[in-house]
Amino acid sequence: MNGAARATSGTWVGTNRTHTQTTTLYCTGPGGTSNTVSSTLTVIPPPPAPTVSISWSPSSVAYGENSILSWTSTNASSCVVDGVNSSTSGSLSYGNNTENRTSSISCSGPGGNSGTQSATLTVSPEAVLPSLAFNISNGTITGTSTDSNHGSEVDISFWFSKTPYNNAAKVHGGVVTTNAGSFSYAIPEQYLDGSYDVRVFAMDVDHNGEKTGDFSYGLRTVPNALPSVSASFDRSTITKGESVTLSWTSNNISSCMVDGVMATSGLSYTPTQTGDFSKTVVCTGFNNLSASSSATVRVEPEEVGLPVVHVNMGDYKISGSAVDPNASANVELRLWFSLSPFDTTNAIEAGSITASPGYEYEIPTQYRGGNYDLKIEAIDLDSTGSETGESSALTLRIEEPGEEIKAIREKLRLACKNGGNEPVAGVYTVGAAYVVGEYTACKSFDASMMRIIYSSNVQPDFTVLTIKTPQGDLKLPNIAYQSSLHVSNSTAIHLSDIQDKSIEIGHIQNFETGVLIEHSQNNKFEISFLENNKVNLKLDEANGNDFFGGSYAQWSKKDAEGNKVLEWGYSNLELINSDNNKWIGTNMENGTGEMPVLVSGDNNIFYNVRWEAINSVAFSGTQNLIYFGQHGIKLNLGPVFWLTKDKCPMDKQYFFNGVQTLTGYDTSWSKDAVYTLFNKKHWLEKTFMPDDCSQVEPYWYNNDRFAPQGQN
Numbered sequence: 001m002n003g004a005a006r007a008t009s010g011t012w013v014g015t016n017r018t019h020t021q022t023t024t025l026y027c028t029g030p031g032g033t034s035n036t037v038s039s040t041l042t043v044i045p046p047p048p049a050p051t052v053s054i055s056w057s058p059s060s061v062a063y064g065e066n067s068i069l070s071w072t073s074t075n076a077s078s079c080v081v082d083g084v085n086s087s088t089s090g091s092l093s094y095g096n097n098t099e100n101r102t103s104s105i106s107c108s109g110p111g112g113n114s115g116t117q118s119a120t121l122t123v124s125p126e127a128v129l130p131s132l133a134f135n136i137s138n139g140t141i142t143g144t145s146t147d148s149n150h151g152s153e154v155d156i157s158f159w160f161s162k163t164p165y166n167n168a169a170k171v172h173g174g175v176v177t178t179n180a181g182s183f184s185y186a187i188p189e190q191y192l193d194g195s196y197d198v199r200v201f202a203m204d205v206d207h208n209g210e211k212t213g214d215f216s217y218g219l220r221t222v223p224n225a226l227p228s229v230s231a232s233f234d235r236s237t238i239t240k241g242e243s244v245t246l247s248w249t250s251n252n253i254s255s256c257m258v259d260g261v262m263a264t265s266g267l268s269y270t271p272t273q274t275g276d277f278s279k280t281v282v283c284t285g286f287n288n289l290s291a292s293s294s295a296t297v298r299v300e301p302e303e304v305g306l307p308v309v310h311v312n313m314g315d316y317k318i319s320g321s322a323v324d325p326n327a328s329a330n331v332e333l334r335l336w337f338s339l340s341p342f343d344t345t346n347a348i349e350a351g352s353i354t355a356s357p358g359y360e361y362e363i364p365t366q367y368r369g370g371n372y373d374l375k376i377e378a379i380d381l382d383s384t385g386s387e388t389g390e391s392s393a394l395t396l397r398i399e400e401p402g403e404e405i406k407a408i409r410e411k412l413r414l415a416c417k418n419g420g421n422e423p424v425a426g427v428y429t430v431g432a433a434y435v436v437g438e439y440t441a442c443k444s445f446d447a448s449m450m451r452i453i454y455s456s457n458v459q460p461d462f463t464v465l466t467i468k469t470p471q472g473d474l475k476l477p478n479i480a481y482q483s484s485l486h487v488s489n490s491t492a493i494h495l496s497d498i499q500d501k502s503i504e505i506g507h508i509q510n511f512e513t514g515v516l517i518e519h520s521q522n523n524k525f526e527i528s529f530l531e532n533n534k535v536n537l538k539l540d541e542a543n544g545n546d547f548f549g550g551s552y553a554q555w556s557k558k559d560a561e562g563n564k565v566l567e568w569g570y571s572n573l574e575l576i577n578s579d580n581n582k583w584i585g586t587n588m589e590n591g592t593g594e595m596p597v598l599v600s601g602d603n604n605i606f607y608n609v610r611w612e613a614i615n616s617v618a619f620s621g622t623q624n625l626i627y628f629g630q631h632g633i634k635l636n637l638g639p640v641f642w643l644t645k646d647k648c649p650m651d652k653q654y655f656f657n658g659v660q661t662l663t664g665y666d667t668s669w670s671k672d673a674v675y676t677l678f679n680k681k682h683w684l685e686k687t688f689m690p691d692d693c694s695q696v697e698p699y700w701y702n703n704d705r706f707a708p709q710g711q712n
Helices: 403-416 680-687
Strands: 021-025 038-039 052-058 069-072 078-081 084-086 091-095 100-111 112-123 133-136 138-142 152-162 171-178 184-187 196-205 211-221 228-233 238-239 244-251 255-257 267-269 275-285 290-300 308-313 318-322 331-340 350-353 358-362 372-381 389-396 425-430 437-440 449-454 462-469 478-481 491-496 502-509 513-518 526-529 535-540 547-548 551-553 571-576 582-584 588-591 597-600 605-612 617-620 623-629 639-640 674-676
Touching: 052 100, 069 078, 069 100, 069 112, 152 184, 171 184, 228 255, 228 275, 244 255, 244 275, 244 290, 244 425, 267 275, 308 372, 308 389, 308 403, 308 437, 318 331, 318 350, 331 358, 350 358, 403 425, 403 437, 403 449, 478 491, 491 502, 491 582, 502 513, 513 526, 526 535, 535 551, 551 571, 571 588, 617 623
Parallel strands: 052 112, 228 290, 238 290, 425 449, 437 462, 449 478, 462 491, 478 502, 491 513, 502 526, 513 535, 526 547, 526 551, 535 571, 547 582, 551 588, 571 597, 582 605, 588 605, 597 617, 605 623
Antiparallel strands: 021 038, 052 069, 069 091, 078 084, 078 100, 100 112, 133 138, 138 184, 152 171, 152 196, 196 211, 228 244, 244 267, 255 275, 275 290, 308 318, 318 358, 331 350, 331 372, 372 389, 639 674
16 A cells, blocks of 8 residues: 555554545455555645734824724634733724833634734823023013923023014014023113013923923013113202202112212202303113213302392481392492482582491481482492492482471381380371381381371371381381371381291271281281271281281271261271281171172181171182181171082072081182172172072071081
8 A cells, every 4th residue: 555565454544634645555466466446535724823913003192192003813713902802803092191002912713823912102201391480670581490301401582572562573582591490681772661571482402402392481561671860950040159959860770970980869069160060970770771861050150249228217317237248348338418309410428437237327417408318329348348349329318307207217216226125115196298217127126105196198109117127026116097088008017028027016097008018928916906997907928927816997987078988998808819827816897898808818717716797708719718716796708608619609508507518519618619799789690600500599698697616
C-alpha cells in the first residue's frame, strides 16, 4: 500500500491529517498481482484566526478637548474593548480629556483569538495663563507677572489709545521681559496728559523663547502725571527798594530750582534795578520730565513823595505836623503872606520854621485883618539839611471870625496838638457864619463839655467841624443850629478816614446832616442825641463800626410863617455802600417823611433798637437784619414786607408773630428780600410790581403790626 508491504487485510489509521491524501493498494499472491485500487482522503482546512484594528481620531488633543476611539475586526465573533464586551466593530466618543489615555481590544472567533491591540490618545498639558497685576503711579506702570507651566519668562507689552480704549486705534508703546516676576515701565510723555488708556498684555514664553499664545491683560486709565508749575510774584508792580515774594504752585513735581538752586515756594527778593525783574522756576517731575514757569514784576523808580503838611487853625495860631513820605530828616515850612486872593507876585516872605514833625506858628499882627492869605510851602530836607527838590504848598485864608470862633479854634488846636485828659469846655453862641475848621492827626482829647450854638445865618455848603485821621480817641463838641429850617448841605460834624478809634459825640441839632462818617472802619461810636437833623446820621463807605446807645429823634417842624411842615423827607439814619455796622440799644424815634431808615449795604445789624413811630425801613443789600427790641407800641414797619421769589409781596396770611415764611420761599436776605413802599398810592398803581401780583394782599396795614418778637 503506497509502496509499503502490508498485511493482506487490516486497517491503517492516519492522524493529524493536514492535507488531502490519495492511497493506492494492490496485492500479490500465488496468483499473481492484483489490480491497483486507490482511495482519496480529502482534508478540510481549519477556519482563519480573528484580526483586530483600534485607533483614536484625533490621536492628539489639547487639554479638555474630545476624541473618538474606533475599532474593527475580522473572523471574530466577539470582542473585548478596555475590558468591556463590545461589538466586533464600533466607536466611542471621549470628551474633556485631561490626560493621556490608552485603550486596548481583543477578539475571538472560530479561528481562535486575535491577540490584544492598543492605541494611545495624547493630551496636551493644561494651558496655564500667566498671572498679571499692575498699578500706575507717578507716570510709571509697576506690577508682577509669572508663568507656571512654561518657565519663568513673560513678555509684558503696552498698548495706548485715547480714552475710551479703541482697539482699532491702539499704539504699541513697548515691551519689557520679566524673569523674576516683577516689572516696571516708564510711560512715554505723550501719554501722560490724563486722556489715555493703556492695555497691558502678559505673553507666555516657553523654554525655547517662543510665545506659546497664552496671555493675560488688563486695562487702566493713565492718570495725569505731566509736571506743571505756575509761578507769580505777589505784586505786578513795585517801587525800587521794596520787596516782592515769588510763589508757585505745582503738580506731579518732585523738586524745583530757581537760579540753579533747590528752592521752595515763597522766596523774597528786593530788586536793585528798575525795569522788569524776572525769575524762572524749573521743576523736575516723574520719569525725568520737567516744567518751568517765569514770573515778572515791574520795578518802578522810587516815588518822589512830596512832603505833606497838616494845619490846625486856632486864635491866630496854627499848629500841626509835616511828614515826608520818603522819611528824610526834616521838613522846612516857608511862610508867605499876600492880600486875598493870594498873589505870588506881591507875596511877602515871612520866614521859615522847621517841622520835625510838629510845629506851631503865630500869625503876625499885621496879617490879622481878615483880608490876607497865608501860603505854607513844605520843603523836603535830606539828612544834611540840604533841599531834595521835593515840596508841596497850601494856602489858608486868615479870617477875622469873631472872638467865639477864635476861642473855639484855639482850644481845639491846642487839644489836637497836646492831647491829654484836660477837658475842652465852654458854651459859645456864634453869630457869624464861620466854620470851626478842619483838624487832622489830632491826639486824644475831650471836648464833650463844649457846646457851639449857631444863629440863623449859616450859609449853604457849611460844615462846622471836620476831623480827619485822628491819632487817638476823641470826645467831640455839642453843636446846634437855632433856626427851624435846614440850610442846604450843612453838616455839623464830618468824620473821615478814621480807623480803630473810640469816638463820642454829644448833642447835634438842626442841620441838614447831623453827623457824616466817611471812609472809616472798625470804630466804636457813642452818640448821645441826634435831634431834628434832616439826616441825623449818614454813613458813606463806612464799614465794621459799632454804635452804642443814643437817640436819633425828629419832631414836627414849622416853616418861617409858622405853618406845620408834614413832609420833610427826613431820615433818622442813612447808609450808603456801608457794610457790617451794628447798632446796639439805640432809640429811633418819631421818624417822619418818606424814608426814616435807609440802608444800602450788607450785613448791617440792629440789636435791641427801640423803634418809636418809625413808618418805614428800606433795605438794599444782603443780610441786613433787625432784631426787635423795646417799643412804645408794637413796631409798625408800615409798607415793608417780605417778597416771594417772583418779587410779589407775600400774602399777609403768612404773617403771624413776626415774619413767617413758607417752605419753598427763599428766606435768605437779598437785594429784593424787603421792599419799601413810599405810600399806599404806589401799591395801588402797581408801578413797581409784576402784573400778576394784583391779587396779593400785602402785609402793611396798621392793624397788622408786627409782634414785639421776630426777625426781619
